[in-house]
Amino acid sequence: MQAPGEPLHGLGGYAAKIAERVSRYACIIHVFNDYPGLIGAETLYHAELSVQWHTRQFLNMLHLTSPQTQALQDGHHLGHLIWEAAQRGEMVRPADLSHICPVDWVRPRRNRALQVLCSTGQARIERWKQTRYVQLTSMPSLALNVESRDNKKPKKIS
Known part of the structure; x- marks a missing residue:
C-alpha cells in the first residue's frame, strides 16, 4: 500500500500504524457503548470505516490530492x-x-x-x-x- 503509485505512498509512519488505530478505535467504541464480552466484527468494521475517513482527510491535507499543495x-x-x-x-x-x-x-x-x-x-x-x-x-x-x-x-x- 505504500509503494509508489499506491494510495498511501509517502505517508510513512502514519500508514504503518493504521491497523493499530483500527484496534484502538474498536476498543474505544466497545468500552464507550458498554458492549459485553469480546470486540465483535461489526465494531471492528465501524472502527475501520472511521480510520479510513481520517486517513482520507490526512491525505487531503498533506498529499497531492489537496487543493493547495x-x-x-x-x-x-x-x-x-x-x-x-x-x-x-x-x-x-x-x-x-x-x-x-x-x-x-x-x-x-x-x-x-x-x-x-x-x-x-x-x-x-x-x-x-x-x-x-x-x-x-x-x-x-x-x-x-x-x-x-x-x-x-x-x-x-x-
Whole structure:
C-alpha cells in the first residue's frame, strides 16, 4: 500500500500504524457503548470505516490530492512578498528572491514558488536592458514606467 503509485505512498509512519488505530478505535467504541464480552466484527468494521475517513482527510491535507499543495501556498506567499517589495519601490530580480523570502526557503523551494506564480499567470519574468526582474501581472510594468520617463524630452526654459 505504500509503494509508489499506491494510495498511501509517502505517508510513512502514519500508514504503518493504521491497523493499530483500527484496534484502538474498536476498543474505544466497545468500552464507550458498554458492549459485553469480546470486540465483535461489526465494531471492528465501524472502527475501520472511521480510520479510513481520517486517513482520507490526512491525505487531503498533506498529499497531492489537496487543493493547495505546498508549492501553491509558497507561490501565494512569494507573490505577497514581491508585492510588498514593489510597494517599497524595489525591483525584485530572480537572483534576489533569497533576500525577500523566509530564511528556511532553499533555492529549489524559491524557484518552485516562482514557477507556480508564472504558470498560474500571476507573475512573469520581464527584462529591462540587461536586468531580468519579476513582474506581478496585477501591477503596472516597471519597465514601462522607466522607459516613459527616459523618453520625455527636457523642457526648454525660455
